[in-house]
Amino acid sequence: MLFGKNSDRERNEAQQLQVLPRATHEPGATVRLTYIEIEQAAVTNACLISRPFWMWGAEMGSNEHGVVIGNEAMHSLIPAQRKRALIGMDLVRLALERAVSAADAVQVITDLLERYGQGGDCGHLGRFYYHNGFVVADPHEAYVVETVGRWWAVEQVSGVRALSNAFSIQNNPSALSPDLVAHAAREEWMDEAGKFDFAARLIDPVRDAASFGRGRCARAAALLAPLTGRMGLGDIHAILRDHGAEAEDDPNWSPRKTDRRSICMHAAAGARRSQTVASMASDLTPDRITHWVTGSSAPCLSVFKPMVLGCKLPDTGPPPTDSFDPDSRWWRHEQLHRAALHDFPQALALIADERDALEAGFRTRMNEAWSSEDGAVPRAIQSCWSDADAAENRWQAAISVGRTTGPSALGPSGSRSWARLNRVAGIPR
Numbered sequence: 025m026l027f028g029k030n031s032d033r034e035r036n037e038a039q040q041l042q043v044l045p046r047a048t049h050e051p052g053a054t055v056r057l058t059y060i061e062i063e064q065a066a067v068t069n070a071c072l073i074s075r076p077f078w079m080w081g082a083e084m085g086s087n088e089h090g091v092v093i094g095n096e097a098m099h100s101l102i103p104a105q106r107k108r109a110l111i112g113m114d115l116v117r118l119a120l121e122r123a124v125s126a127a128d129a130v131q132v133i134t135d136l137l138e139r140y141g142q143g144g145d146c147g148h149l150g151r152f153y154y155h156n157g158f159v160v161a162d163p164h165e166a167y168v169v170e171t172v173g174r175w176w177a178v179e180q181v182s183g184v185r186a187l188s189n190a191f192s193i194q195n196n197p198s199a200l201s202p203d204l205v206a207h208a209a210r211e212e213w214m215d216e217a218g219k220f221d222f223a224a225r226l227i228d229p230v231r232d233a234a235s236f237g238r239g240r241c242a243r244a245a246a247l248l249a250p251l252t253g254r255m256g257l258g259d260i261h262a263i264l265r266d267h268g269a270e271a272e273d274d275p276n277w278s279p280r281k282t283d284r285r286s287i288c289m290h291a292a293a294g295a296r297r298s299q300t301v302a303s304m305a306s307d308l309t310p311d312r313i314t315h316w317v318t319g320s321s322a323p324c325l326s327v328f329k330p331m332v333l334g335c336k337l338p339d340t341g342p343p344p345t346d347s348f349d350p351d352s353r354w355w356r357h358e359q360l361h362r363a364a365l366h367d368f369p370q371a372l373a374l375i376a377d378e379r380d381a382l383e384a385g386f387r388t389r390m391n392e393a394w395s396s397e398d399g400a401v402p403r404a405i406q407s408c409w410s411d412a413d414a415a416e417n418r419w420q421a422a423i424s425v426g427r428t429t430g431p432s433a434l435g436p437s438g439s440r441s442w443a444r445l446n447r448v449a450g451i452p453r
Contacts, residue, residue, distance in 0.1 A: 025308040027161050028260040029094035030300045030323065031074060031083040035291050035442075036449045037148040038077050038344030038354045039302040041319045043337045044121070046070040046088065057081065057118075059108035059144045062136070068121040072315060072333055074302045077345050078148065081113030084304050087120040088333050090313050091129050091162045092306045097146070097154040097189050099231030100172045104153040105143030110136060112146070112156030119160070126162040130169055133158060134176045134201065141174050148346065149448075150297065159187050163308040168193060170222065175204035177222045184252050186244035190237025191223035236284040243268065244287060257316065257387060258380075260305045264288060265324040278368040278433045288324050290365065293437035303328070312394040320357035325364055325375055325419075327412040328383055330390050335402045338409035348450045359451065360420045362442065368433050371423050382415055 031039060046069055053064040058080045073085035084094040095112045110118075115133050123129035146152045158169040166181040170193050178199040196219065200208075213220040232238055247263045248255070266287040271277040279290035291299040303323040305316045313333075318326035319340055331337060344354040364371035386408045393404035434442065446453075 027092045027306040029084040031302045032298045033301045034148040035445045036346040040343045044071040057114045065122045071120045081117045089124045094159045096157040098157045099228040100226045108144035109141040126160045129160045163310045176201045184248040188237045188241040189235040191227045193222045195219045195221045276369045293441040322361045363423050
């Protein structure tokens with residue numbers, strides 16, 4: 025089982041990699057989430073999460089049982105609730121902390137959703153309200169969960185599956201919430217076989233046109249399909265770095281040439297204010313589960329580095345916020361990313377070959393470590409991160425970090441939008 029996820033959020037919305045230890049809790053204990061407080065579980069699992077700095081919850085993560093979950097914003101004709109409740113990122117972390125399998129995680133998500141509902145502002149600088157979808161997997165099975173308010177639909181995955189910012193479960197879900205079934209019957213959505221198309225009935229086509237959710241999902245599915253049965257971890261990394269069909273054969277491609285959102289996304293002026301701020305891929309081979317994280321934005325300009333739960337997370341510096349901190353790994357890479365945007369084709373050409381060679385070497389190193397004596401895996405993790413840091417330091421020197429002013433391949437409007445966000449974050453000129 026292989027899993028991959030990009031987290032697209034606002035440009036200065038740094039994301040923290042965090043390891044949460046296994047913990048026990050007193051009877052009657054509660055836990056404060058992003059907006060609300062609920063009952064705590066008696067035991068919470070050890071987890072690796074990637075978390076927007078200001079939230080309790082996580083965009084993606086894994087737990088000690090090999091469960092992985094990623095979240096996607098979903099836009100429906102039924103408006104998202106503005107009253108504060110659970111948010112999708114809370115549900116990711118709650119399920120990781122409480123579930124022992126993918127099926128169990130689906131149950132945690134749907135039970136809590138029915139009890140507490142979902143709602144509240146999920147934006148950083150801009151207000152953002154939405155419903156949520158999830159990809160949930162473990163070493164043996166995977167599911168897609170899509171929600172509207174307290175309603176939910178579940179599809180068990182067979183083969184390959186993609187999900188983006190658009191409802192995708194159609195007329196053959198594995199399970200539907202009882203309230204949704206009752207609503208569909210009242211509204212006469214059901215066909216003669218007692219089924220209805222969940223996605224078609226509930227998607228907001230206007231919001232989908234803006235987010236290009238169906239388009240990105242179709243692009244990912246098209247990239248995944250030929251790899252069915254022979255996919256490797258490197259293929260997952262490549263898909264997470266995809267800039268769209270128009271970039272495939274264009275060595276001079278830059279983010280300015282793409283009006284719509286892509287799998288690996290770089291922000292620009294106007295509606296495309298978000299970017300890929302963190303990425304994660306997981307190899308869920310039993311007894312050697314390894315997660316590969318960037319801990320940074322722009323996977324095309326980043327190195328996926330290994331992490332295994334139970335091992336120490338390499339030093340990532342102070343937890344990042346939305347203010348520039350040169351000691352934070354996330355912000356150090358963000359300097360590289362923002363400098364690279366000024367001449368993106370040249371920067372990507374400088375980085376890509378060494379990036380791919382490093383990752384291939386890291387995969388070999390980890391495979392050898394898994395087959396070696398105790399202590400080899402933690403040492404391999406630390407050495408991979410050290411080598412990745414050394415490479416990024418070379419790239420920063422070559423790309424002239426700090427070059428955030430002057431002519432830019434992003435064009436005048438894109439350059440102005442980036443300059444404003446740089447000032448807000450306090451990035452040195």
